Amino acid sequence: MKVAVWDTYVTKKDGSIMHFDILAPNEISDLETIYDFGKKYLKSKNEEDSTLTSKECNFCHIEKATEEIVTSIEQKGYFIIEMEGC
Template identity: 50%
Template sequence: MRAAVFDTYVPTQQGGIMHFDIVVPAGTAFELVSSWGANYLVSKGQEGQPLTSKECSFCHIEEASLAMEEAFKRQGYYIIEMEGCNLLKD
């Protein structure tokens, strides 16, 4: 299965930057990508932070791993955390 990777940099409420990839089945509409990214931000205590095409942009297509495919079936998307994603919730 082909997966689209969206490179995402979101400013945090604490003044830092969260860097993560949102991985979705290829061909997924950006509105869904943005919605799922917003859900992820809520799970990290960062609700209300901007998540537009400025913060989240298409990067490339790759072959989905088994973990990605399982996440697609379960929730529609897969997140790869890179930097600043393990913030403490207030």
């Protein structure tokens, strides 16, 4: 499975930056769907009030998904790679 990687930087409640990648099936082109995945993740981190738009989240590249990523996408539609401040 090929996935699109969306590079995301969000300002947290405390003013620090949270950097994570949203991985979703390459076929998903609707930006609102991608942002919704990110908002679900932010809610799980108690950061649901953080802004997530094209300013914070941009397409980065396409890559081949690992088994772990495929499993997550099959279960919830997306996968998150936590980078910094998560």
